[in-house]
Amino acid sequence: MQHATRTDHGSARPSKVVGLSAMALALLAAACGSSSSSGGAGSGGSVTVAMNTTLSGSFASFGLANQNAVRLAVDQINGSGGLLGKQVKLEIKDDSAKPDVATELTRTEILDDHIVALFGGVSSSAALAEQTVIAKYKVPFFLHTSNTDQLTVKKFNKYTFSVVPNTGMEGRANAITAAKLPYSRYYLIGPDYEFGHSQLTAFKTKLQELKPDVTIVGEDYPKLGATDFSSFITKIQAANPEIVYSAEFAGDLITFLTQAKSAGLVGKDTSPKLIGLFDVDTLRNLGSGAPNGAFAYGRAPFFAIKTAKMDTFVSAFKAQYNVAPSDWAVMAYDAVNLWAEGVKKAGTFDAEKVADALSGTTFDSVRGQLTIRAIDHQLNCSEYEGVLAADTKVGFSTFSATAVSLNGNDLLLTPDQVTAARSSG
Amino acid sequence: MSLSTFFVLVVSGLSGAAILFLIGAGLTLVFGALRVINLAHGTLYMLGAFFAVSIAARLTGPAGFWIAMLAAAAAVGGAGGLIEVAILRRLYRRDHLMQLLATFSLILVIGGIVRVAFGADYHRADAPDYLSGSLSIGSSTVSAYQLFLIGVAIAVAITLWLTIYRTDLGRLIRAAVADPELLALSGVNVPVLFTGVFVIGATLAGLGGASIAAYQTVKLGIDADIVVQAFAVTIIGGLGSLGGALIGAVIVGLVQSFGTYWEPKWQLAFIFLVMAVVLAVRPSGLFGEPER
Numbered sequence: 001m002q003h004a005t006r007t008d009h010g011s012a013r014p015s016k017v018v019g020l021s022a023m024a025l026a027l028l029a030a031a032c033g034s035s036s037s038s039g040g041a042g043s044g045g046s047v048t049v050a051m052n053t054t055l056s057g058s059f060a061s062f063g064l065a066n067q068n069a070v071r072l073a074v075d076q077i078n079g080s081g082g083l084l085g086k087q088v089k090l091e092i093k094d095d096s097a098k099p100d101v102a103t104e105l106t107r108t109e110i111l112d113d114h115i116v117a118l119f120g121g122v123s124s125s126a127a128l129a130e131q132t133v134i135a136k137y138k139v140p141f142f143l144h145t146s147n148t149d150q151l152t153v154k155k156f157n158k159y160t161f162s163v164v165p166n167t168g169m170e171g172r173a174n175a176i177t178a179a180k181l182p183y184s185r186y187y188l189i190g191p192d193y194e195f196g197h198s199q200l201t202a203f204k205t206k207l208q209e210l211k212p213d214v215t216i217v218g219e220d221y222p223k224l225g226a227t228d229f230s231s232f233i234t235k236i237q238a239a240n241p242e243i244v245y246s247a248e249f250a251g252d253l254i255t256f257l258t259q260a261k262s263a264g265l266v267g268k269d270t271s272p273k274l275i276g277l278f279d280v281d282t283l284r285n286l287g288s289g290a291p292n293g294a295f296a297y298g299r300a301p302f303f304a305i306k307t308a309k310m311d312t313f314v315s316a317f318k319a320q321y322n323v324a325p326s327d328w329a330v331m332a333y334d335a336v337n338l339w340a341e342g343v344k345k346a347g348t349f350d351a352e353k354v355a356d357a358l359s360g361t362t363f364d365s366v367r368g369q370l371t372i373r374a375i376d377h378q379l380n381c382s383e384y385e386g387v388l389a390a391d392t393k394v395g396f397s398t399f400s401a402t403a404v405s406l407n408g409n410d411l412l413l414t415p416d417q418v419t420a421a422r423s424s425g
Numbered sequence: 426m427s428l429s430t431f432f433v434l435v436v437s438g439l440s441g442a443a444i445l446f447l448i449g450a451g452l453t454l455v456f457g458a459l460r461v462i463n464l465a466h467g468t469l470y471m472l473g474a475f476f477a478v479s480i481a482a483r484l485t486g487p488a489g490f491w492i493a494m495l496a497a498a499a500a501v502g503g504a505g506g507l508i509e510v511a512i513l514r515r516l517y518r519r520d521h522l523m524q525l526l527a528t529f530s531l532i533l534v535i536g537g538i539v540r541v542a543f544g545a546d547y548h549r550a551d552a553p554d555y556l557s558g559s560l561s562i563g564s565s566t567v568s569a570y571q572l573f574l575i576g577v578a579i580a581v582a583i584t585l586w587l588t589i590y591r592t593d594l595g596r597l598i599r600a601a602v603a604d605p606e607l608l609a610l611s612g613v614n615v616p617v618l619f620t621g622v623f624v625i626g627a628t629l630a631g632l633g634g635a636s637i638a639a640y641q642t643v644k645l646g647i648d649a650d651i652v653v654q655a656f657a658v659t660i661i662g663g664l665g666s667l668g669g670a671l672i673g674a675v676i677v678g679l680v681q682s683f684g685t686y687w688e689p690k691w692q693l694a695f696i697f698l699v700m701a702v703v704l705a706v707r708p709s710g711l712f713g714e715p716e717r
Contacts, residue, residue, distance in 0.1 A: 056545040056645045227641045230437040231685035238430045251547035251642035262568035264559030
């Protein structure tokens with residue numbers, strides 16, 4: 001809402017009413033910064049950890065899944081006697097996907113509540129802001145949903161750990177899949193913030209490397225939370241691509257798909273193909289309205305991951321919340337357990353020692369045995385892809401029948417590339 | 426640009442204008458008669474969208490969509506009546522700042538209630554099959570839903586025009602706009618009239634929200650977006666002028682549609698560029714009169 005103040009400049013000689021309206025707009029802008037808070041400091045037999053995630057707006061479904069999973073993980077830890085004999089207290093706050101709110105929350109949690117670990121949230125922009133704060137105060141920081149690769153590459157610090165395939169890994173995974181498809185005219189669309197730009201760039205770079213004859217006929221970044229995609233859809237139709245690559249997600253993806261179907265861009269025999277980010281929650285929300293036949297990618301869909309730990313987690317999650325966990329729940333759950341693993345290994349909650357214990361460690365995640373690389377503290381987790389189809393077993397469209405996992409080791413930057421990217425400034 | 430693309434952008438622009446008109450008409454009507462700048466007008470729109478989604482989810486059959494839309498609009502109208510009687514009525518003699526603070530706090534209160542009642546997650550509703558696809562008109566493929574939105578706005582515009590200029594109620598509303606004190610002296614129950622006007626405004630906002638519930642995801646925060654745009658529309662058209670709201674909405678809708686097509690990076694700026702140009706030429710808006 002930065003544009004709100006422009007009304008001041010808009011009027012040459014504003015009448016009283018126009019001036020008041022400008023004030024009104026400024027008030028509205030201020031409303032977006034509010035947030036809730038709750039107390040709770042670590043003392044005696046307990047330690048406090050916090051998660052700042054997004055519990056309202058376009059991202060809310062992700063944040064709510066994060067919240068449910070982290071609560072479950074912490075309850076399980078406490079139920080089995082706590083960590084190093086201490087109970088874990090959990091604070092969850094809404095960062096409204098805003099970097100300034102996230103910064104303020106993080107500072108309060110560290111200085112007032114003395115948290116021993118911070119779990120990230122949904123927005124990459126918010127995560128980048130939090131990362132600066134945790135580096136200053138030395139608090140272990142676990143990323144499970146926000147995933148710009150800046151967090152682990154250029155802005156890396158030893159307290160930051162990522163258990164989500166980062167934008168680089170995700171973009172490259174999708175490029176590997178896309179390069180095998182018989183299409184060469186691409187249109188790219190993604191949300192206009194850190195994640196969208198970063199992921200689309202990774203996809204484009206890798207795709208052009210693997211398949212030099214592709215043409216990018218257009219590339220657009222609608223604002224995050226956009227409610228009207230119609231002009232973008234018209235642009236895509238006018239550019240006549242063979243396939244549309246989308247990094248839109250959740251509520252924005254559903255709005256885009258609804259309006260694309262309405263405009264005839266999706267769902268006709270003549271429609272271009274679609275590659276999109278389809279997480280479990282979005283698929284559940286789409287129900288029978290999912291664009292079956294589209295190429296889907298996801299970060300941790302339970303239906304594509306066959307491990308005993310996943311089965312146990314899905315049962316526990318369903319018992320607690322009556323729904324299957326989304327990708328964002330799976331990864332947030334892994335994040336808490338990774339931290340717990342680090343504390344157990346280090347024998348202390350001390351940030352330096354926990355960070356050292358986790359660097360290079362192999363960890364029994366819900367997604368299998370995975371390793372935190374020493375150079376960037378990025379988990380070598382997979383990206384999961386397939387073709388959307390009705391799934392009577394799960395109850396909504398999934399890509400369980402065609403799911404493949406692209407091994408994280410093939411998606412990570414090489415240590416040399418990481419070093420090169422960091423020194424390029 | 427091909428002719429068919431041009432036509433599609435015109436339809437898109439007019440469908441955007443349709444929503445802006447529904448919101449802007451209520452805003453400007455309430456301002457014209459009650460002299461209150463209702464910041465919470467967008468929040469009534471959001472309430473309409475949430476009501477429509479939750480009513481639609483409980484109904485089945487082909488008429489569910491229509492019933493949900495009308496019921497949601499009526500429910501928001503009812504909520505508007507309560508708000509007018511309980512809160513706004515006390516503010517007419519206060520200055521604009523008090524009105525802004527009161528209606529601003531309504532945004533927070535209603536937003537909080539929506540969060541508790543519907544959750545912070547996004548919601549969606551299904552449009553009937555005949556509205557969810559596209560139609561071929563000549564060489565163009567246009568959205569059936571956008572045509573529906575335009576139809577709703579045209580129906581509302583005609584109804585409003587007939588109500589204001591062809592009924593007794595309309596004559597009273599016009600009199601209230603012109604001189605509320607004289608109207609009261611002539612024996613008209615002005616408070617009841619004001620409640621009625623606010624209910625009409627709220628119903629229009631609710632109808633706007635209910636109309637888009639099957640065209641975009643419904644979530645907290647859609648009110649802030651739309652009210653900023655609706656204010657811009659009414660300021661461009663001239664606060665208090667229904668015709669101005671219509672023209673303002675059409676201008677803004679078309680400029681946003683074509684502007685976003687040509688230069689997406691500027692998509693947030695177009696509406697304010699239009700406002701700047703209009704206010705530079707006519708400080709009270711296209712059809713506005715200087716503040717009394």
